[in-house]
Amino acid sequence: MIQRLLPFATLIILFAALCFVPNFLSETNLSSVIRQTAVINTMALGMTMVIITSGIDLSVGAILAMGGLLGAMAMEKGLPIPAGIATGIATGAFCGFLNGFLTTRLKINSFIVTLGTLGIIRGLTLVISNGLPVHQIPPGFSYLGEGTLIGVPFVLWLLLACGLLVHFLLEHTKLGRYGFAIGSNPDAAFYAGIPVAFHVTSIYAICGALTGLAGMIEASRLMTGQPTAGQGYELQAIAAVVIGGGSLRGGEGSVIGTLVGAFIMGLLANGSDLLGISPYWQQAIIGAIIILAVSVDELRKRSAV
Amino acid sequence: MLLELKSVQKRFGGVTALRDGSLSVRAGEVHLLMGENGAGKSTLMKIVAGMQGLDSGEMLLRGQPVRFANPKEAAAAGIAMVHQESLLAPHLTVGENIFLGREDLAPFGVIRRSAIMERAARLIESHGFPLRADWRVEKLSPAGRQLVEICRAIASNASLLIFDEPTSSLSESETREVFQIVRTLKQQGAGVIYITHRLEELRTVGDHVTILRDGATVHSCPLADLSRSQLIQHMVGRDLGALYQREPIPPGKPLLELRHLQRAKILHDLSLTIRAGEIVGLAGLMGAGRTELCRAIFGIDPLDSGLILVDNQPLPLHSPRDAVSAGIALIPEDRQRTGLATQLPVGWNLTLSSLSAHSRFGILNSSLLAATESRFIDRLRIKTAGPTQKSVRLSGGNQQKIVIAKWVAQGARVFLFDEPTRGIDVGAKTEVFEVMDSLARDGAAILMVSSELPELIQIADRILVMRQGRIAGELPRHTTQEEIMALAAFEQEELSL
Numbered sequence: 001m002i003q004r005l006l007p008f009a010t011l012i013i014l015f016a017a018l019c020f021v022p023n024f025l026s027e028t029n030l031s032s033v034i035r036q037t038a039v040i041n042t043m044a045l046g047m048t049m050v051i052i053t054s055g056i057d058l059s060v061g062a063i064l065a066m067g068g069l070l071g072a073m074a075m076e077k078g079l080p081i082p083a084g085i086a087t088g089i090a091t092g093a094f095c096g097f098l099n100g101f102l103t104t105r106l107k108i109n110s111f112i113v114t115l116g117t118l119g120i121i122r123g124l125t126l127v128i129s130n131g132l133p134v135h136q137i138p139p140g141f142s143y144l145g146e147g148t149l150i151g152v153p154f155v156l157w158l159l160l161a162c163g164l165l166v167h168f169l170l171e172h173t174k175l176g177r178y179g180f181a182i183g184s185n186p187d188a189a190f191y192a193g194i195p196v197a198f199h200v201t202s203i204y205a206i207c208g209a210l211t212g213l214a215g216m217i218e219a220s221r222l223m224t225g226q227p228t229a230g231q232g233y234e235l236q237a238i239a240a241v242v243i244g245g246g247s248l249r250g251g252e253g254s255v256i257g258t259l260v261g262a263f264i265m266g267l268l269a270n271g272s273d274l275l276g277i278s279p280y281w282q283q284a285i286i287g288a289i290i291i292l293a294v295s296v297d298e299l300r301k302r303s304a305v
Numbered sequence: 306m307l308l309e310l311k312s313v314q315k316r317f318g319g320v321t322a323l324r325d326g327s328l329s330v331r332a333g334e335v336h337l338l339m340g341e342n343g344a345g346k347s348t349l350m351k352i353v354a355g356m357q358g359l360d361s362g363e364m365l366l367r368g369q370p371v372r373f374a375n376p377k378e379a380a381a382a383g384i385a386m387v388h389q390e391s392l393l394a395p396h397l398t399v400g401e402n403i404f405l406g407r408e409d410l411a412p413f414g415v416i417r418r419s420a421i422m423e424r425a426a427r428l429i430e431s432h433g434f435p436l437r438a439d440w441r442v443e444k445l446s447p448a449g450r451q452l453v454e455i456c457r458a459i460a461s462n463a464s465l466l467i468f469d470e471p472t473s474s475l476s477e478s479e480t481r482e483v484f485q486i487v488r489t490l491k492q493q494g495a496g497v498i499y500i501t502h503r504l505e506e507l508r509t510v511g512d513h514v515t516i517l518r519d520g521a522t523v524h525s526c527p528l529a530d531l532s533r534s535q536l537i538q539h540m541v542g543r544d545l546g547a548l549y550q551r552e553p554i555p556p557g558k559p560l561l562e563l564r565h566l567q568r569a570k571i572l573h574d575l576s577l578t579i580r581a582g583e584i585v586g587l588a589g590l591m592g593a594g595r596t597e598l599c600r601a602i603f604g605i606d607p608l609d610s611g612l613i614l615v616d617n618q619p620l621p622l623h624s625p626r627d628a629v630s631a632g633i634a635l636i637p638e639d640r641q642r643t644g645l646a647t648q649l650p651v652g653w654n655l656t657l658s659s660l661s662a663h664s665r666f667g668i669l670n671s672s673l674l675a676a677t678e679s680r681f682i683d684r685l686r687i688k689t690a691g692p693t694q695k696s697v698r699l700s701g702g703n704q705q706k707i708v709i710a711k712w713v714a715q716g717a718r719v720f721l722f723d724e725p726t727r728g729i730d731v732g733a734k735t736e737v738f739e740v741m742d743s744l745a746r747d748g749a750a751i752l753m754v755s756s757e758l759p760e761l762i763q764i765a766d767r768i769l770v771m772r773q774g775r776i777a778g779e780l781p782r783h784t785t786q787e788e789i790m791a792l793a794a795f796e797q798e799e800l801s802l
Binding site: 172173174175177178180181184185187188189190191192193194195251252 | 635647648649671
């Protein structure tokens with residue numbers, strides 16, 4: 001149990017250590033950490049569900065771009081802001097559904113399917129936009145990524161809401177329970193009479209919807225529908241899940257773990273910025289953290305059995 | 306004496322596979338090794354072939370004590386084994402597989418591929434096998450792979466060859482060719498050990514027979530000295546003990562009916578009926594199609610034709626889902642792989658198949674779930690620290706009870722138990738039988754597949770015996786192990802002799 005809290009403890013120690021860094025505790029800095037990590041955090045919530053079913057979604061970076069672009073285009077065409085946001089989310093959900101459908105119906109490994117859809121979705125996004133960003137967005141849209149509600153960034157409330165939703169889905173619904181069962185032992189789940197394909201597809205669609213929302217947050221922060229947005233984000237989202245105790249073998253993962261994992265990466269990036277450490281080193285440090293986190297987790301599991 | 310094994314013992318964890326395995330094989334002799342499923346034949350042979358170590362006992366090869374650390378050492382000593390399950394490299398060709406690990410090498414480890422393929426082609430041709438050296442093994446049928454295994458063993462020029470039931474998947478002409486090979490090997494002075502369930506096939510080639518039972522050698526003599534009934538007696542003499550006594554109840558209406566089930570090469574015109582309150586035993590040798598029958602009823606494997614009725618309703622059986630919604634439950638043979646998500650909590654496994662009844666609009670009712678979990682933990686006396694304990698920590702017997710409870714909670718009425726007592730200790734076996742009995746009393750129809758003949762005799766109301774995908778016959782309650790074995794192992798014509 002003590003070791004299970006390791007990611008949590010790491011986050012607290014990291015936070016405490018950063019308190020000694022000048023400017024870290026300033027309101028501007030803290031809210032910028034929250035805003036910066038919100039996009040990865042939201043994607044990582046969806047990725048958590050997918051990884052629990054022992055799947056993976058490499059296409060989330062591309063989905064983010066397509067969701068953000070289509071949402072921005074909808075608003076450019078004159079749709080109200082909420083409808084634009086809904087367009088982004090729906091686009092993501094559809095892309096996710098496609099991933100789930102291909103994985104379950106063609107019975108192809110999700111790594112391969114989403115590697116393929118990564119290319120397809122990114123390519124289509126570029127085709128639709130002709131490679132050009134969309135700028136004609138109503139000014140009020142910036143509230144989503146940059147606004148403040150009751151003294152804290154609006155995205156934090158949004159993240160909390162999404163976190164609670166995914167937590168509820170995982171812990172208190174049939175969908176979540178089946179997800180754990182499928183990821184833990186797909187054969188046993190099939191033999192238990194679970195409609196595996198339906199639930200796996202649903203989970204990919206939910207992951208896509210959350211990614212679409214993340215795309216809207218990104219678009220709002222940049223005030224641009226950027227067809228090249230989100231490149232490499234999939235790896236950060238996967239890293240957040242894994243640092244937070246999710247297992248790529250499936251059957252393990254939690255919302256709180258993933259959020260902690262994403263914040264650890266966010267704080268590391270922010271801390272090294274403040275300390276003037278080169279972003280080149282940041283990449284190397286985060287890579288090392290991933291390997292460290294997973295090997296500690298492996299040791300815990302082996303000693304537990 | 307070519308090979309001598311004296312009092313060999315082998316344990317796997319807490320399970321004793323061999324207590325007292327002894328065997329003597331002469332050069333130029335075909336030695337049959339017989340025994341029931343699980344008697345220890347394959348374990349004994351794996352020790353000889355260096356695939357497993359032995360815990361105690363002696364192994365002498367040409368009078369010299371030997372122990373093999375791995376198959377390579379055994380091969381170097383002139384021992385080759387034809388395995389029951391194919392151990393070939395599927396992506397390589399037939400020829401490459403035949404000479405795998407014994408390739409002709411040019412300098413710097415370069416393989417002389419053409420030389421290998423030519424030798425393989427000659428070998429295949431000389432036996433008239435329907436194979437080609439350049440075919441990839443993954444494309445071959447089980448029979449084809451078996452023939453490759455046989456070629457591989459012959460090509461090694463071994464002085465001792467072990468055949469582990471090689472003919473179960475072969476056609477008649479292929480079987481004859483295998484016997485011809487065995488005869489040739491014998492004339493060349495090699496020793497042959499041949500594991501088989503089917504004595505009738507080997508009357509013509511065998512010289513000597515050794516019979517194993519419950520991990521010990523019980524009899525060894527020239528084959529000609531032993532009649533079939535004597536042989537069966539030695540094979541089945543497993544202790545009946547006082548496991549469990551069950552009083553059958555008068556059966557109700559038919560719950561499960563199978564009509565003319567057909568699946569190419571696996572099930573042939575198979576019909577049976579199980580009534581409410583009945584426990585029907587299903588006996589048969591390995592490969593008779595018992596597990597395959599369960600899989601077909603449960604909608605895992607498709608049928609070519611035939612009808613499955615539950616409660617007089619014909620079923621569309623395309624997936625386990627269809628079977629589950631019709632009230633069929635499968636307690637699979639391979640609990641760890643297909644019965645349980647072992648890494649998940651006990652409670653989650655218990656309710657996995659009944660979540661719909663425990664939820665509304667997809668939202669789980671946790672107090673209802675908790676009630677069901679503790680009710681079944683109590684009712685089936687599952688020994689666990691609580692519903693949140695990981696299932697993997699429980700003993701085999703308690704894991705089995707979780708699998709059963711999962712289906713009872715789901716409301717199943719037809720239960721297919723596939724080897725329900727495998728890997729379970731004696732006390733837990735009795736508890737599993739008690740659960741089966743109480744299910745029957747509550748009106749369930751139960752099919753119990755088992756290789757443990759004493760258990761079948763004590764639990765089942767009647768026993769069906771399968772042989773080569775067919776129901777070979779039906780025996781009443783309190784039949785004998787000999788009668789079951791006679792039906793399972795021998796052709797009808799032979800019996801009437």
